[in-house]
Amino acid sequence: MKFELWCIGKTKSREVKALMDFYDGRIKPLQPLKIVEWPDPKKKKSGTKGGDSEFILAKLNPDDWLTLLDEKGIHFTSKNFSAYLAKRQMHSKKRAIFLVGGAYGFSPKIYARADDKIALSKMTLPHDLVRIFFLEQFYRGFAIQNNLPYHHE
Secondary structure, eight states: OEEEEEEESOOOOHHHHHHHHHHHHHHTTTSOEEEEEEOOGGGGGTTOTTTTHHHHHHHOOTTOEEEEEEEEEEEOOHHHHHHHHHHHHHSSOSEEEEEEOBTTBOOHHHHHHOSEEEESOSSOOOHHHHHHHHHHHHHHHHHHHTTOTTOOO
């Protein structure tokens, strides 16, 4: 199972990029994670909801496991999320893709295609911060699996 983090829209913040690089460096020895920033197709469609549908659906393979990072998703503790990642590793699908939406969220077609939805907070978060929160929790999840002293209870 290969893990990928797909982000709609590219971050312009040097600080966000630096934190993403920091966590990416910590993640690599534990579990490779490919980070992909796709251009925001909604900007080309005058901000209409649903501009991401065809673009993202065309990039997905039928056997990909798609998890949306969405405020309407399941709430996990860090240990539960670590177990979720372990379960995904054992799954027969080739790629597990975690998708961060753009400023307007996800279209109904993306919701329909999704296999799971995970919430990082009950609050609405800026999509740049979702990237950082996810990367930190992804690292924490594999640190827990590998009994590293990062996670404290």
